[in-house]
Amino acid sequence: MSAVNPVHVAVGVITRGDCVLVSRRADHQHQGGLWEFPGGKVEAHEDVRTALARELKEELNVTVESAEPMLEVVHDYGDKAVRLDIWHVAMHTGEIRANEGQPWQWVDAEQLQTLEFPAANEPIVAATVALLVG
Numbered sequence: 001m002s003a004v005n006p007v008h009v010a011v012g013v014i015t016r017g018d019c020v021l022v023s024r025r026a027d028h029q030h031q032g033g034l035w036e037f038p039g040g041k042v043e044a045h046e047d048v049r050t051a052l053a054r055e056l057k058e059e060l061n062v063t064v065e066s067a068e069p070m071l072e073v074v075h076d077y078g079d080k081a082v083r084l085d086i087w088h089v090a091m092h093t094g095e096i097r098a099n100e101g102q103p104w105q106w107v108d109a110e111q112l113q114t115l116e117f118p119a120a121n122e123p124i125v126a127a128t129v130a131l132l133v134g
């Protein structure tokens with residue numbers, strides 16, 4: 001599999017004070033069992049901002065009130081290539097509810113660095129730590 005046609009994914013770094021929200025991928029999913037920043041695939045008809053809002057609402061009942069582009073990561077896992085479009089969600093409303101039964105938690109910068117993420121997430125974790133401690 002080559003990275004010429006990566007799957008476009010909208011990803012939210014949702015912060016609250018000095019913490020960020022992380023959720024755990026189900027075992028049967030690609031990169032299953034690892035922690036992630038919530039999000040999902042951008043549909044053909046959508047822009048990334050719309051996809052971000054839709055995925056966060058579907059997965060966690062989060063309503064995005066403000067979001068800014070943070071960084072973009074292209075990664076080839078071999079079996080699948082992804083283009084992660086990462087947005088900082090600095091303001092949200094809605095009581096968080098794991099609609100797909102996935103574990104989730106708020107973690108600070110120190111706790112974040114102890115969790116296992118997919119390989120593509122390394123620069124996202126670094127940028128998020130900088131955001132939280134900065």
Ligand SMILES: Nc1nc2c([nH]c(=O)n2[C@@H]2O[C@H](COP(=O)(O)OP(=O)(O)OP(=O)(O)O)[C@@H](O)[C@H]2O)c(=O)[nH]1
Pocket residue numbers: 007009010011029030031035036037038039040041080082084118119120121
């Ligand atoms: N949401 C999210 N996806 C990530 C992160 N890091 C990372 O490599 N990915 C990859 O980006 C893709 C996200 O798509 P998805 O969450 O809609 O994928 P999925 O496994 O549900 O796919 P499926 O709908 O084909 O079952 C997956 O291949 C996932 O492994 C991350 O931090 N958040």
